[in-house]
Amino acid sequence: MIEVENLTKRYRDLVAVDGLTFKVEKGEVVGFLGPNGAGKSTTMRILTGFLPATAGTARVAGFDVFEDPLEVKRRIGYLPENPPVYPDLTPREYLRFCAGLKRLPRKGVAAEIDRVAELARLEGTMDRVIGSLSKGYRQRVGLAQALLGDPEVLILDEPTVGLDPLQIREVRELVKSLAGRHTVVLSTHILPEVAMTCQKVLVVNRGRLVDYDTLQGLIQKHLPGRQVTLEDIAFLEEIYSKLVEGPPAAAAALADLAVGHG
């Protein structure tokens, strides 16, 4: 469903993404893992057609993101790092606007808005202006926007940021329920999230792909002989620190993770 080949993005002298190559099959849920500044958001922005790549190609559902941006955009639901919401609109007005942008059939718009509002658990806030909602609700409005129109591919950039623990669990359940019918790429800093929702993990560090495998594969490769269950997520921290250790930034990010997790 998603094919990335040799993807490179350079900003003047900074290389944000460096020769990234990977493939995501239809119906897979892939976790995008890496320290801050590893190139996760940049890769997602290239996949959604927001940024051009300096070199390499990216294809979604067989369409090149640069040559056929409209075909790609039609198939993608995207939640950027900062939820792209307008503070002066209510979630209902906002979702209606997004439905117009995505050209959903006019007849089913109201029902579709109700559907995504329920999935993102927006009940009770639909007619208050977004500016007065909490960070968690804004994030959920952004998520509802991504789900609108039931797109084949979902690209979620840190979907659980700003949510409380219960909401995080709800979003995880939601993402899990999308597997199979939808192809999902989600980035996160929270390791348990990956263990609980994703079938495969893509680890990037400083723009390069460090490893890409299923959870079982990662365990066998990096912790040979260790018996771990997926409920026990400490193993993932070990693997993660093995893969991205080195730069102090990564160590700091890891410290954050330990705190967030503990």
Add this chain to the structure above:
Amino acid sequence: MRAALAIARKEVTVHLTTPMAWVVLMVAAFFSALFFTAGLDAYRFLSLRAMQFQNPGLLEHLNVTERVISPLFGSMGVLLIIVAPFLSMRLFAEEKRARTFELLLTAPVRPWEIVLGKYLASMAVLLLTVALVALFPLLLSFYAGGAQGGAGVEWQTVATGLLGLLLLGAMAMAVGMVVSALTESVIVSALVSLILLLVLWMATAFTVGVEGPVRELTSALSASEHLSAFLSGRVDLKDVVYYLSFVALGLYLADRAVEGQRWV
């Protein structure tokens, strides 16, 4: 087209739920009322004097449309130039600042649909502003009589004047939209488009006392020179072309600026 309309609808909603459009309408209402009453007073004074001097010829030449409405429309032209940047400043700059531009650029819409939607919305607010100004000739028509007992307000002149104001406003919005598409700051967007528009409005002021082609050039470029024919009841093709070419150029450049986002 559907996406463009969705964008236009959202922009109008935001315009009408935030103070800026209302402030602009208030300013327009206040100043047009001020200019209108002042113009009316001057007109009354003049006609009294004409009667005192027993000068029927002068009295017959006094024309309320020419003496009150046209100057009012002329002043509203300046006002439009000044308020338009405040209506157009948000269009793109705010989307970029609030990161909502990412939503527009990752939705299956073409750049020209975004540009058109935003332009249509600003034209709707402009139409509202000009409609406010149009209330004054309407008000006048209830009271003013013509010299021979006919209608006092010449609707043809009023109509061309309003058309001129609309075209001027359309040009101002197009210039403002391009500037907004080039910056992330709404303040910069408003100030730069205000300066550009004022320079265009007063282009002839740079060549006071100059004769020849330079003078002709500035007067051909001046937004106010092109309004004067409309105010005296004439629609000249060259004036229409002047304003519409700014609109076309503005839409084109804004489209390129949005498309350019995909290449950085």
